[in-house]
Amino acid sequence: MDAEFCIAENQFALMIKKTIADFLWGKFMENAVNLWPLVGVLVIIAGFLLRFNPMLVVALAAVATGIAVPLPWSNILSEIGTGFVKTRTLPLIILLPLAVIGLLERHGLRDRAQAWISQITVATVGRLLIAYLLLRQLTAAFGLTGLGGHPQMVRPLLAPMVEGTAQTRYGQISLQLRHKLRAYAAATDNVGLFFGEDIFVAFGAIVLMVTFLHQSGIDVAPATVAVWGIPTAVCAFLIHATRLFLLDRQLDRAWLPGNLPQSPEVAVAAAGFDANGISASPAELMQESKS
Amino acid sequence: MIISITYLYWLVGLILLIVGGMILLDREHPKRFLSGGFWLIYALIFLFGDHLPATLVGVFVIAMAVIAGAGGVTAAKARELTSAARSVSVERLGNRLFIPALTIPLVTVVGTLLAPHLKIGQMVLLDPKNITLVSFGLGCVIALAVACYLTRDTVTQSLRETRRLTDSLGWAVVLPQMLGMLGLVFSDAGVGKAVAHLTTSYIDMDYRITAVVVYCVGMALFTMVMGNGFAAFPVMTGGVGVPILYGVYHANPAVMVAIGMFSGYCGTLLTPMAANYNIVPAVLELPNKHAVIKVQIATALPLLLCNIALLYFLMLH
Numbered sequence: 001m002d003a004e005f006c007i008a009e010n011q012f013a014l015m016i017k018k019t020i021a022d023f024l025w026g027k028f029m030e031n032a033v034n035l036w037p038l039v040g041v042l043v044i045i046a047g048f049l050l051r052f053n054p055m056l057v058v059a060l061a062a063v064a065t066g067i068a069v070p071l072p073w074s075n076i077l078s079e080i081g082t083g084f085v086k087t088r089t090l091p092l093i094i095l096l097p098l099a100v101i102g103l104l105e106r107h108g109l110r111d112r113a114q115a116w117i118s119q120i121t122v123a124t125v126g127r128l129l130i131a132y133l134l135l136r137q138l139t140a141a142f143g144l145t146g147l148g149g150h151p152q153m154v155r156p157l158l159a160p161m162v163e164g165t166a167q168t169r170y171g172q173i174s175l176q177l178r179h180k181l182r183a184y185a186a187a188t189d190n191v192g193l194f195f196g197e198d199i200f201v202a203f204g205a206i207v208l209m210v211t212f213l214h215q216s217g218i219d220v221a222p223a224t225v226a227v228w229g230i231p232t233a234v235c236a237f238l239i240h241a242t243r244l245f246l247l248d249r250q251l252d253r254a255w256l257p258g259n260l261p262q263s264p265e266v267a268v269a270a271a272g273f274d275a276n277g278i279s280a281s282p283a284e285l286m287q288e289s290k291s
Numbered sequence: 292m293i294i295s296i297t298y299l300y301w302l303v304g305l306i307l308l309i310v311g312g313m314i315l316l317d318r319e320h321p322k323r324f325l326s327g328g329f330w331l332i333y334a335l336i337f338l339f340g341d342h343l344p345a346t347l348v349g350v351f352v353i354a355m356a357v358i359a360g361a362g363g364v365t366a367a368k369a370r371e372l373t374s375a376a377r378s379v380s381v382e383r384l385g386n387r388l389f390i391p392a393l394t395i396p397l398v399t400v401v402g403t404l405l406a407p408h409l410k411i412g413q414m415v416l417l418d419p420k421n422i423t424l425v426s427f428g429l430g431c432v433i434a435l436a437v438a439c440y441l442t443r444d445t446v447t448q449s450l451r452e453t454r455r456l457t458d459s460l461g462w463a464v465v466l467p468q469m470l471g472m473l474g475l476v477f478s479d480a481g482v483g484k485a486v487a488h489l490t491t492s493y494i495d496m497d498y499r500i501t502a503v504v505v506y507c508v509g510m511a512l513f514t515m516v517m518g519n520g521f522a523a524f525p526v527m528t529g530g531v532g533v534p535i536l537y538g539v540y541h542a543n544p545a546v547m548v549a550i551g552m553f554s555g556y557c558g559t560l561l562t563p564m565a566a567n568y569n570i571v572p573a574v575l576e577l578p579n580k581h582a583v584i585k586v587q588i589a590t591a592l593p594l595l596l597c598n599i600a601l602l603y604f605l606m607l608h
Contacts, residue, residue: 033488037480040473044516048563055462056360058469059353062476069480074346079476081348085340087471088300089424090521094464095303095457096431100391100438102452107442108381112388143396143427183582187560190568190583191590194556198549200396204467205521207424209548212525216533220545222423223403228549231605235597236553240590 040065089211090204125166125181126248129188130241132158136192137237141199159185170255177255184247188240195236198229293414296421297341299428304337310454317367325363329355330457333465352472359462366458384441391438395430402426467521474522478529486513486530496531499540500603506531507599510551511558511591519565520555527551542606550602557598560584560591 040061047057059080066076101109159182166173166181198205206222213220307330314320315327332351340348358364381388402409403423409416418425435449457464486509496502506527513523532551536542559565561584569584577583 033484034481035485035488037477037482038485040477040480040482041516053356053360053362053462054466055356055469058466058473059356059360062473063353065476065480065482071480077349077353078345079349079479080352080472081343081345081350083472083475083479084336084352084468085345085348086475087468088337088340089296089421090468090471091464092299092303092424092428094460094467095306096299096428097395097434098453098456099306099446099449100395100431100434102456103435103438103442103444103449104388104392106377106380106448106452107384107388107444108377109388109392112381112384112386143399179577179579179582180586182577183586186583187586187590190560190587193568194559195553198552198556205524205552208471208521208524209528209552212528213533213544213548216529218533218537218544220548224545225549228543228546228605229553231601232550232553232594232598235601236590236594239593239597243589 034069036068036070037065039068089207093204124169124248125162125184125251126244126246128162128165129184129244129247132185133188133192133237133240133244136189137196137233140193140196141233143197143200154182154185154189158189166251166255170251171257173255177251184244188244191236191240195233199226199233293411293416294425294429295418296425296428299425300337300340302428302432304334304339306450306453307331307334307337307457309450310334310457313451313454314367314458320367322363322365325358325361326365326458329358329364329462352469355462355465356469359465364462366461380442387441391434391441394434394437395427398430398433399423399427402429467519470519470522474525477522478525482526484530486526496535502531502535502540503603503606504599506536506547506551507554507595507602510554511561511595514555514558515562520552520559523555523558524548524552527555536606540606542602543608546602546605546608550598550605554595554598554602557591557595560587 043061043064044057047054047060052060062080062083063076066079071079162181162185163173163178166177200206206225209225210220210222311327311330311334314323314330317323320326332355335343336348336351402417403426406415406417406419406422406426417429435446438444439446439449494501494505496505509527509531510520510523513527514520516523528548528551532542532547533544536547537544559568563569563581563584569581569587579585
């Protein structure tokens, strides 16, 4: 009896102990998730608000994350080094074509592209930007991301063409409208690039996605990922093109002769940005060549 | 295998070594030592990255960040062909100028498709683990040969042009790789786990739609913080995508990552952190720095909704 009771008591005690342990372990597990590494995210936000150089901010965020974990200094550095060596594939796509593109630019690739694009005669701002959006998305999807971009395409070519189109259709336009049209040109270039390049199989993002999945034990062909990007790319085109179509209607309502608002800024507008989109100030030309 | 990705690293290392050397020796360059040093350090990482101790590479990376942060990576004044000489060239070459530019994607696609059949004896010609990248690299080399033949210019000149472009792009060339590195550091430090913990303990993901919304909106928000979908991707996919969407709801991983990354791109349209896309339009002389982002909001938000719907309905394919 006693022995049995003892066993029962022991079992009971063990059971209670186990329950308490489970409870504590569960609590422990819940608390075991270390929230300190999120400090790195805060560094990114703070660095941006303080307008530090993005490269420096990223390096600081990596160091701060390491300190927060916490890791010893040598481990933080080796962690950064290992990560940097592992991601060497990313800049290949930017650096390798530079020699060809540079040489072609020297021989007038941009001039030729400009001449070729200007053959597409379109009557309205919206249609011109929709055509550019389509062209940008398609060329980016074939890996030709270098054909656009703000300093090399939007400023010298697209923005002046858009403003010229508006001027032909509406007469003199306000400086405010010019700024709006330039912002639309830049935004259209971005949307076309982002939602085109991810369909190109050799693009860095696809390489990154496939590599990450592979490390998680899932094998996927890069081409499959590219194909499943197409539905979103089509949606992006439809949404942005609709907005450009509505922009045309809105501009027509506000600016077609008859309901033209009188604006004191009109005279200023013509001086700011000449037909080639290059302003006379050498300082600004310098700024352009930098970016 | 005959052509491996390591050769591309060496090629880029060699190019950067020459670019760095050119800048270092250019007496007219405003910051030749800092700029030249920046590119030379980068060249060393490409040439010997696999053999250098990781700690030393870490020191190199910090040094590069400090040089960039101190404003040491600036461009020299560019010397381009005069517009008169260019128009003679354009006149002569016409649309043939597009041929070398189109050679790169053409060789990439053809190389990717033919890779399994390209063998010399028992040796596979292209690195089977990195077929697309190696084909792309090969495409660049072939395109350069075509460009030199068409323009009757030299490889030396193409290196000068590479230097001009590298110089003008500056540290922005390295930023994607820095963000990729930060993503790996975050993932090793458990930032993904912390984010996953925050989302899973406060958001009930018992419904597929909730999990999809958390993944897509999380990608967009995290991309806004990081300025780049590349850094957000490992965090959200490691935290929510793989364990919940793939693990619990059996999502097709290709659909998941493709739409997840595009949700991140919606975030890129909304953030000043993506300076090279949203703030660089300063070259357009816009008085409001955020004018471009303002235009992009009305495209990015509906597109994010589309992504959520697409992922929800396509994930079981």
